[in-house]
Every structure is written in structure tokens, then in C-alpha cells.
Amino acid sequence: MSKRVLLGLLLACGLTAPALAQAPKTGGTINAVIQPEPPGLMLAQIQNGPTQMVSGNIFEGLLRYSPKLEPQPELAESWSVSEDAKTYTFKLKKGVTWHDGKPFTAADVLFSIEMLKQTHARARNNLAQVEKVEAPDDHTVVFTLKQPFGPFLGIFEVGSMPMVPKHLYEGTDWKTNPYNNAPVGTGPFMFKEWQKGSFIRLVKNPNYHEKGKPYLDEIYWQVIPDAAARSVAYETGKVDVLPGGSVENFDVPRLSKLKDTCVTGAGWEFFSPLAWLWLNNRQGPLADKRVRQAIMYAIDRDFAKDVIWNGLGKVATGPSASTIKYYTDDVKKYPYDPAKAKALLKEAGYKGEKIRMQPLAYGETWQRWGEAVKQNLQDVGMTIETIATDVAGGNQKIADWDYDIAFTYLYQYGDPALGVGRNYVSSAIAKGQVFNNVEGYSNPEIDKLFAEGAIATPDSKRKEIYEKAQKILVEDVPVAWMLELQFPTIMRCKVKNLITTGIGVNDGFKDAWLDK
Amino acid sequence: MLSFVAQRVVKGVIVLLAIVVLNFFLIRLAPGDPAVVMAGEAGASDQVFVKQLKEKFGLDKPLPEQLFIYVKGVVTLDLGFSFRQQAPVAKLIGERLPATLLLTLTAFAISLALGILFGTFAARFAGTFLDTGITVFALIFYAMPIFWVALMGILLFSVTFDWLPSFGYDTVGGNYTGLAHAIDVGKHLIMPAMTLGLFFMATYTRMTRASMLEVKRLDFVKTARAKGLSDAVIQRRHVLRNALLPVVTLAGVHSGTLIGGAVITETVFAWPGIGRLMYDALLQRDYNLLLGVFVICSAMVLIFNLITDLVYRLVDPRIEFAS
Numbered sequence: 010m011s012k013r014v015l016l017g018l019l020l021a022c023g024l025t026a027p028a029l030a031q032a033p034k035t036g037g038t039i040n041a042v043i044q045p046e047p048p049g050l051m052l053a054q055i056q057n058g059p060t061q062m063v064s065g066n067i068f069e070g071l072l073r074y075s076p077k078l079e080p081q082p083e084l085a086e087s088w089s090v091s092e093d094a095k096t097y098t099f100k101l102k103k104g105v106t107w108h109d110g111k112p113f114t115a116a117d118v119l120f121s122i123e124m125l126k127q128t129h130a131r132a133r134n135n136l137a138q139v140e141k142v143e144a145p146d147d148h149t150v151v152f153t154l155k156q157p158f159g160p161f162l163g164i165f166e167v168g169s170m171p172m173v174p175k176h177l178y179e180g181t182d183w184k185t186n187p188y189n190n191a192p193v194g195t196g197p198f199m200f201k202e203w204q205k206g207s208f209i210r211l212v213k214n215p216n217y218h219e220k221g222k223p224y225l226d227e228i229y230w231q232v233i234p235d236a237a238a239r240s241v242a243y244e245t246g247k248v249d250v251l252p253g254g255s256v257e258n259f260d261v262p263r264l265s266k267l268k269d270t271c272v273t274g275a276g277w278e279f280f281s282p283l284a285w286l287w288l289n290n291r292q293g294p295l296a297d298k299r300v301r302q303a304i305m306y307a308i309d310r311d312f313a314k315d316v317i318w319n320g321l322g323k324v325a326t327g328p329s330a331s332t333i334k335y336y337t338d339d340v341k342k343y344p345y346d347p348a349k350a351k352a353l354l355k356e357a358g359y360k361g362e363k364i365r366m367q368p369l370a371y372g373e374t375w376q377r378w379g380e381a382v383k384q385n386l387q388d389v390g391m392t393i394e395t396i397a398t399d400v401a402g403g404n405q406k407i408a409d410w411d412y413d414i415a416f417t418y419l420y421q422y423g424d425p426a427l428g429v430g431r432n433y434v435s436s437a438i439a440k441g442q443v444f445n446n447v448e449g450y451s452n453p454e455i456d457k458l459f460a461e462g463a464i465a466t467p468d469s470k471r472k473e474i475y476e477k478a479q480k481i482l483v484e485d486v487p488v489a490w491m492l493e494l495q496f497p498t499i500m501r502c503k504v505k506n507l508i509t510t511g512i513g514v515n516d517g518f519k520d521a522w523l524d525k
Numbered sequence: 526m527l528s529f530v531a532q533r534v535v536k537g538v539i540v541l542l543a544i545v546v547l548n549f550f551l552i553r554l555a556p557g558d559p560a561v562v563m564a565g566e567a568g569a570s571d572q573v574f575v576k577q578l579k580e581k582f583g584l585d586k587p588l589p590e591q592l593f594i595y596v597k598g599v600v601t602l603d604l605g606f607s608f609r610q611q612a613p614v615a616k617l618i619g620e621r622l623p624a625t626l627l628l629t630l631t632a633f634a635i636s637l638a639l640g641i642l643f644g645t646f647a648a649r650f651a652g653t654f655l656d657t658g659i660t661v662f663a664l665i666f667y668a669m670p671i672f673w674v675a676l677m678g679i680l681l682f683s684v685t686f687d688w689l690p691s692f693g694y695d696t697v698g699g700n701y702t703g704l705a706h707a708i709d710v711g712k713h714l715i716m717p718a719m720t721l722g723l724f725f726m727a728t729y730t731r732m733t734r735a736s737m738l739e740v741k742r743l744d745f746v747k748t749a750r751a752k753g754l755s756d757a758v759i760q761r762r763h764v765l766r767n768a769l770l771p772v773v774t775l776a777g778v779h780s781g782t783l784i785g786g787a788v789i790t791e792t793v794f795a796w797p798g799i800g801r802l803m804y805d806a807l808l809q810r811d812y813n814l815l816l817g818v819f820v821i822c823s824a825m826v827l828i829f830n831l832i833t834d835l836v837y838r839l840v841d842p843r844i845e846f847a848s
Contacts, residue, residue, distance in 0.1 A: 206694075
């Protein structure tokens with residue numbers, strides 16, 4: 010084929026591409042699975058995963074984020090940052106109303122921030138650098154920071170900072186406010202009905218501020234507690250969307266092959282779930298860095314990815330997932346090398362002392378993973394005792410530092426200052442809480458780097474700092490990083506544009522439409 | 526009889542209070558703290574947040590004070606507030622109770638009816654092929670785990686034949702009313718009720734069979750036979766009636782536990798009942814909700830025990846109420 014013909018063909022394809030891109034069609038219902046059933050839908054007060062998945066349709070934040078985690082307009086139509094990176098000015102979109110018809114204004118933003126400081130631990134941490142928030146007019150909000158805070162523009166998605174209607178919550182007891190059970194937001198869908206244990210029904214917001222959206226008439230979130238039954242519900246056509254994590258991973262390849270089924274791993278870039286083993290650095294053999302390194306060499310993480318997770322995900326290289334800012338793979342590598350692990354254990358003087366290992370009680374995949382890791386560690390001569398608990402009991406043990414090795418996975422929220430540092434800095438060592446620095450790792454240099462990284466400017470400086478921190482951490486192995494998890498979303502191919510941002514199905518279905 | 530009932534009710538209330546106090550301490554013995562669970566789910570856990578949650582739900586108060594507050598509530602029929610679901614416990618249980626009662630009572634009726642029927646046949650034709658067939662049939666359902674029977678049922682009747690819905694209480698978005706709704710719920714009910722019912726059926730079948738064979742050997746049956754009564758009359762009027770006492774006892778015990786005993790069936794079939802509510806509350810250490818379900822379940826056991834005692838009297842008039 011001559012170059013000219015090839016060019017012609019390419020051009021032809023390029024020219025026809027826009028014609029192929031379909032215009033969204035309006036109408037229709039999506040049936041999606043929600044697992045587990047959310048305890049409530051008031052996102053400002055309840056921040057667990059299922060709550061955000063449903064309420065991400067009802068409430069909105071000031072911004073949303075692209076798959077590359079660039080900020081995009083939502084309730085704020087534009088924003089600017091001052092020269093000294095301490096003042097952020099948001100211009101709010103005009104003509105936005107709450108589902109009850111009242112206008113959304115800057116006063117709601119101010120009220121939401123005050124409420125979230127009391128009800129939303131992550132928002133409070135994110136807002137710690139904020140000195141004051143002001144509303145010079147109804148459609149402008151100005152945040153003044155105590156000092157520059159690098160990830161500041163990354164804290165405004167709906168789950169991290171949902172906007173709450175001031176007129177319905179001000180002066181009430183937030184805990185028992187009736188609108189907790191019939192939430193009112195500004196989002197593309199409105200709460201209609203919740204039959205506990207069965208389904209949650211959302212309907213189209215006809216006055217949504219983005220003209221023409223949403224395209225769907227309604228969404229049913231169906232509660233099906235058993236993983237096998239969820240798979241069957243999809244197979245028999247009762248549900249159209251299985252959001253990431255809805256079915257056991259071993260069912261994903263089978264369901265993916267069903268007719269008219271599309272699968273995507275997109276939409277988790279903001280959360281970037283990273284799985285690792287907590288290693289209690291305080292006591293016993295694990296206090297020795299060489300034993301911790303031996304654990305990294307002893308575990309066959311490719312096997313875990315390919316067999317236990319059915320090829321989904323990616324072997325982790327360190328404390329940051331590859332999808333978040335300032336990630337580097339230019340760090341010490343730990344390939345599967347049992348001989349090296351044995352040598353390191355010998356060098357450290359490990360003599361077969363018993364080590365307790367706590368798998369994560371999140372279903373079959375995690376149980377199998379626990380078994381595989383136990384076998385890997387036993388193969389290099391470690392004595393492992395599996396501790397069986399449920400999630401609550403397991404969390405308590407971890408919070409009380411009463412463990413040696415424990416499985417976990419955590420979200421990273423797009424920036425090392427938001428979702429990475431909390432697990433490694435000394436100031437995050439606090440008994441009685443989970444998901445902080447429960448391993449007890451303490452390194453003044455790491456403390457300094459994370460403290461500097463959060464406030465450094467420009468971006469290149471932050472990059473340099475976080476890359477250095479990653480190198481040190483990977484050398485020290487405070488925890489054993491396993492996999493960047495992938496939670497594929499399975500859906501009928503007729504469902505279009507379901508995932509358009511880095512927050513995915515947790516960001517609402519306002520762009521989604523059905524190709525009927 | 527009235528004084529008998531009154532006496533039993535008073536005893537029942539005392540037992541119920543003792544159960545409340547015992548359970549209050551028992552569930553707190555399990556590792557895991559509701560505030561830590563909730564903070565964990567929030568994706569952030571700092572001391573201030575955990576402290577705030579504990580204060581919000583009164584978990585920071587000394588245990589005896591928490592117990593006093595709870596018992597005071599129960600006495601005034603207030604089952605408290607669910608930490609996690611942010612709603613009154615009585616409301617949460619009330620929403621789920623009808624579905625559970627529908628499922629468990631249907632299953633109970635199926636198990637009892639089929640169990641007594643099969644047991645009677647097995648006893649009547651003891652030692653024959655029919656007897657062996659019934660015994661094997663009953664034991665198969667008793668021996669197989671409920672979740673397995675449930676999943677196989679789904680595979681066969683929902684996936685392969687597409688006769689019955691695989692999950693839920695009714696068709697989501699079906700908007701049926703009246704009779705159409707009742708039929709819709711009925712279709713959804715068949716598989717879970719049969720799964721649960723067939724499991725319990727086995728015990729009634731075996732119990733009825735054994736009890737009838739024992740009664741058949743007694744002298745009064747010989748007398749009845751000597752009187753020239755037909756075999757059918759002897760079986761029905763003399764043998765079965767006398768053989769039912771142990772079955773009634775067993776049914777009484779079962780019926781009380783049916784409320785909370787359908788966790789697996791409710792989970793596999795996504796049936797929105799109490800069993801699921803209790804299971805979730807346990808995993809999340811939602812103390813008030815869990816205690817609330819326990820109170821209701823215990824009350825049910827006590828009520829059904831009382832009913833069982835009354836039914837004894839009907840089945841066997843020789844039993845008198847000790848007052």
C-alpha cells in the first residue's frame with residue numbers, strides 16, 4: 010500500500026469518525042447494583058463507598074476531575090489562584106437550584122464547609138490549611154490559606170466536599186434531620202424512594218443546571234447482598250451495571266464474555282486503591298528492615314495478580330499508585346526471589362518465630378490471597394499463623410496495634426499529600442484508629458519530606474520531594490505493597506458514557522445515556 | 526387458663542429483661558468498636574473524629590450508664606437509635622418485619638404441612654420403598670447447605686428455565702398494585718420459602734414418622750383395631766393426633782427462631798428481611814440495632830412458646846394448665 014493511499018485511508022477514517030460518534034439519546038432507566046446497601050445517603054455525614062456511589066448523583070461538589078485528575082467545572086464554573094498560591098477564588102455557576110427549587114449560592118458553600126469540618130474527617134484534614142473562607146457576593150467564594158497547599162485544587166470532588174443546602178440544615182439537629190433520609194442536592198438526579206433492603210430509586214432532575222442533562226429518566230440501585238446472586242442478576246438481565254467490586258473477581262472473566270457486555274477498568278484514577286500488608290514495625294522480627302524486605306522478595310505478586318485477581322490490576326512498586334501525581338518507578342525493585350528472601354532472613358537472625366497474619370474479610374478473593382501469601386512466606390521458612398476475624402474485629406486489632414501482618418487496601422485521593430503521607434508520617438501514629446500510620450514507622454526525613462511536599466511550590470519542587478520520599482520508603486519497607494487494585498465496571502454495551510471522569514461511577518450518571 | 530397466661534407473660538417479661546442485659550454485655554465483648562468501624566468507612570480516622578462519633582452516640586459514657594439508658598428505653602418501648610443507619614431502631618425493624626414474617630411463616634407452613642404429610646405416609650408404609658424414598662428425599666434437603674440449595678434453585682428455575690425471579694421481594698420498577706402485586710410477590714416468594722421450608726421439612730418428617738411408629742405399638746391402638754375401626758380412622762384420629770405432641774414441641778421451638786434464622790436465605794435471594802438487618806448490624810457493630818433485633822427475636826420465642834403450650838392443650842386434652 011502506498012503512503013498516499015494509507016494517508017487517504019487515515020484521513021477518510023478521521024473524517025468519518027465524527028459522523029460515527031452518536032448523539033446522546035434521552036430517556037430510559039438504568040438498573041445498577043449497589044453493594045453493600047448504604048447506611049444512609051447524606052454524603053456530608055456518611056462517607057462510605059456505597060453512599061457516595063448513590064449520592065454522587067444527588068449531591069455535587071465545586072469541581073470534578075478528569076481521568077488525568079485535572080480539575081473540571083461542576084458547581085464552580087471557573088477558579089483562579091493568586092500569585093503567592095494562598096488565595097483561591099471560585100466563581101459559582103449561576104442559575105443552579107436545589108432540588109426543592111431554592112437557589113444555590115455562596116452561603117451554601119460557607120455553611121457546607123462549616124458542617125463538613127464537624128462531620129467529615131477527611132474534609133476537615135483537607136481544610137486544615139484554610140485560614141478563612143469568604144463570600145464577597147452570592148456567586149464568589151474565596152479561600153485564603155495559611156500557607157500554599159499543593160493539592161488544594163484536588164479536594165473539591167463530591168465525596169470529599171459535598172455541598173449541603175443551608176436552608177434545610179442550618180439550626181437543626183444534623184443527626185436527626187429528616188432530609189438525611191430524603192436528601193436534597195443540586196445533582197442531576199433527585200431522591201425518590203428507598204425500600205430498605207431492596208432498592209433506591211433516583212429520578213431525573215428536570216431543572217438540572219447543565220441543559221439537556223441528565224439523559225436518563227431514572228436509576229434503580231438494587232440491593233443484592235450475595236455476590237453469586239449479583240452475577241445471576243446481571244446474567245438474567247435484571248441489572249445493567251455492576252460497578253467495580255460488585256462481583257467476585259473470579260466471575261469477571263465469565264461475565265465479560267456475555268453477549269452485549271462491555272467492561273472497563275476506568276473511573277478509579279482519583280481513588281487509586283492500593284493494596285498492601287501492614288507490617289507491625291514495633292515488635293518481633295518485623296522490627297528488622299531486612300525481614301520486611303525479605304517479605305517483599307518472598308511474595309509472588311505476579312501470581313496474585315494473574316491467578317487470584319484474574320489478571321486485573323498491577324503489581325505495586327511502592328507507596329504511590331502509578332495513577333496519582335508524582336509517582337515514580339525509579340525505586341528499589343523487589344522481584345519474586347525466595348532465595349534472596351531466605352538469605353535476608355538468615356542475615357537478620359530470624360529463627361522461625363511465629364508471625365500472625367490477618368487476611369481481610371472482604372470475600373473469597375481476599376481469603377485466597379491470604380492463603381497464597383501464607384504459603385509464600387512459609388516457603389522461605391517463616392512461621393505464619395492465620396488470624397480469622399470479621400472486618401470490624403480486624404480493624405480493632407489493627408487500631409490497637411495487636412497484629413504482625415495484616416491485609417488492607419486504601420484510597421489515595423489523587424495526591425500524595427492527601428492519601429499517601431497519612432500512612433507513613435510519625436504524626437499519624439495514634440493508637441485506637443485505623444488507616445493512619447498503624448505500622449509505627451518513624452523516620453524524621455520522611456516526616457520532613459511530606460511536610461515540605463504539601464506546601465512546596467512550584468509543582469516541579471513537589472515532584473522532586475515526593476520522588477525522594479518514595480525512594481526512601483521503598484528501601485525501608487514500612488509496609489509490603491502488593492497490588493494497584495482494579496475494580497472493573499461491567500455493563501451492557503448499550504450504556505454509553507457511564508464513566509467520564511477519574512471518579513467514575515462515584516461521580517454520578519449525568520453523562521450516561523442508553524443506546525436503545 | 527387466664528391466670529396461666531398471665532403468669533407466663535410476667536415470667537416472659539422477666540426473661541426478656543435478663544436477655545437484654547446479657548446481650549448488652551455479650552455484644553460488647555466482641556472485638557470491634559462501632560465508632561472505629563464508621564471512621565474507617567469514612568476513609569479517615571483521627572482521634573477527634575472517633576471521639577466525636579462516640580459522643581454523638583453516647584458510647585463515651587460508662588457502661589452501666591449506657592445499660593441504664595438502654596433498659597429504660599426498652600421498658601418504654603424505645604429501642605434506641607441506630608448509629609450507622611441514623612434512624613430509630615424500631616423503624617428499621619418495622620420496615621423489615623413484614624417481609625421476614627411472610628417468608629418465614631410461609632416456609633414454616635410448607636415445612637409443617639409437607640413434613641407431617643410425608644411423615645404420616647412413611648409411618649403408614651414403614652419399611653417399604655415409599656418409606657425409604659421419603660426418608661431419602663427429606664434427608665437430601667436436610668443435609669444440603671441452604672445456600673447451596675438456594676443457588677441451585679436459582680440456576681435451575683431462574684437462569685435455565687427463566688420461570689422464577691432470582692432475587693428481591695417484588696419486581697423493581699414493576700409498579701404493580703392489588704392482585705397483580707400479590708402475584709408478583711408470590712412469584713418472588715416461591716424459591717426462598719421452598720428453600721427454607723424444605724430444610725425444616727426433614728425434621729418434621731422424621732419426627733412424625735418416629736412418633737407415629739411408637740404410638741402405633743401402644744395398647745389403645747390395638748383396642749381401636751379390636752373395635753373394628755378402619756385403618757384410616759385409626760391412623761388419623763388415634764395415631765396421628767397422639768404422635769403430634771413432639772412435633773408441636775419442635776414446631777414451637779422452630780417458629781420462635783424463624784424470625785432471625787433466615788439470614789442465609791434472605792442473603793442469597795436478596796429478601797429484605799430482619800435476618801439481613803441483624804447480620805449487617807453484627808458486622809458493623811451497630812449495637813442498638815443488633816440489640817433491638819435480639820429483643821424482637823427473644824420476644825417472638827417467648828410468644829411462640831406460650832402458643833405452643835396452648836396448642837398442647839388442644840392436641841392433647843389430658844394436659845392441664847398448671848396454675
